[in-house]
Amino acid sequence: MTALTVRAPAQAGVATKTVVRAVRAWQLPPQPAGLPSELPEPVAAAAGEPPAGPAWAEHRTRFAIELVGDGVSGWHAPVAETVAQIIVDDLAAGLIGHDAAAPRRLAYRKKTGRHRNGAHARQAASAVELACWDLASRATGLSVTGLLGGTIRPKVPAYASALGLDPAHPSAPEAAAWITAAGFWGQKWPLPKPLILAGPRAVAKTLGRLRDAAGEGRFMVDALGRCRLDEAMQLLPVLADLQVTFAEELLPPGSFGWHRLRAAGTGVPLAAGEHAVDESEQTRLLTGKAVDVWQVDPGWSGGLARSLHTTELAADLGMATFPHGDRLPAALALAGACCRDKIPAVEWHLTLEPLRQQIYPTPVHVEDGMLPVRTVPALAEAPTLPEKRRCWR
Structure with missing residues (x-):
């Protein structure tokens, strides 16, 4: 072979x-x-x-x-x-x-x-x-956090991404209440396109019952870049009333309408960054006063060194960073090497992350809303390969 x-x-x-x-x-x-x-x-x-x-x-x-x-x-x-x-x-x-x-x-x-x-x-x-x-x-x-300059904290808060859940489902408030009770730093719910098209009142009604169920827990939304500029502008007052911690990608990441949202003055913190894969786009978003919250994915943005650079730049500009969870081992290494003011929490995708973890011999789990930072060598365990291994020729 x-x-x-x-x-x-x-x-x-x-x-x-x-x-x-x-x-x-x-x-x-x-x-x-x-x-x-x-x-x-x-x-x-x-x-x-x-x-x-x-x-x-x-x-x-x-x-x-x-x-x-x-x-x-x-x-x-x-x-x-x-x-x-x-x-x-x-x-x-x-x-x-x-x-x-x-x-x-x-x-x-x-x-x-x-x-x-x-x-x-x-x-x-x-x-x-x-x-x-x-x-x-x-x-x-040495641990990866050690190579990055030292382990600042052995555990990092996780916020629950509910993007695999239906915010209009009758059971959604029970899920929101469970997330808060489980100790997560906060919870993020999707804004599906049909809900956006239904208008601001429908969004207020649907998300309002989730916000009430979440209680004192932090509440975020993710539009997945599905809003037109006029739709996003109409939603800002609703999101302000819901007191969202941040609204993620109301517009597509490359849109030049972000400044219009900022100029609206509603006080809704705007988040983006995970889909800003090229250096020039990352720099434009960070320094262009378009967003208030930075999101980076070490598996998409160029790796750990680049992610650490943009996290430090975001901190210098007064922005917190919330690493995207698609490459959780790298996100945890990044967060473990930074203080909580720079990285308050890391994303944990409720329905996807357990499936992603199945490639590792010992999957990572959230306990009391916290994720462990790896303090032993390796970014993660070596993936489990099939018994009949097939290599790419």
Whole structure:
């Protein structure tokens, strides 16, 4: 059996374990279909459509990236087939001989293709960067937070993302009450397009009963970029009455209408950032006075070093950062290396994260609203590979 193994002979005089000798991509099983079996009853009852699972190509065909050093490997998983292909075609050859303990040099390694910008290219660059942190951590015996400058806190608050739930479902208030009782830092509910089209009164009625059920808990909304500018402007007074902690992506991330929302003066904190994958877009959002709350995903934004940079910049500009939960191990490492003023909480997706965690031998769980920061080597456990392992050729 052969791997996508881009390999080079050991360099004379270089014996460090952190030097990349080969790059491999191992195929993982597809994401399980349906809802996680361990969901609390109030949450499961309010679920809308189950997570896409194998219906989405990126969940159906998944890979783990392995960077092979001298006697130790660094891992990142899962990545979609399109992302793995970019790593194979454009990045793998340039990784050979790279010292994973020198993250600032990674951007200058040779690239063999034309993919530089855009979501998939940035996910590929992020996957490689995170695998390098994992390799450096395993090789040196230091935690990733230690490599980032030291562990500031061993546990981080989690806020519950209810994006897999239907806010109009009769059981939704019970789910909102359960989230508060479970100790989460706060809860975030979706604004589906049909609810947006129903108008501000329908939004006020639907979200109002959830806000009441949440009690004193923090309450956020996510429009997933589905609002037109006029729709978002009409919703701002409703969201102000609900006293939302922040409103996420009322407009598409690249929209230039954000300043209109800020100029409305309703006092609703506006959040964005997870879909700002390229450096120029991140800088525009952060410094353009368009948003009040920064959101970053280390698996999309360029990796941990870039995420730490934008988190520090956001703090200098008076903004808190809430890392997106798609790459939870990286988000936790980032949060563990920052104080609570810079990163108050990390996202925990109620219906998706338990499915994502199934690739690891020991899944991470929320306890009393807190998530543990890994203080031992490795960004996360190495993913569980199928018994019949298939490598990408």
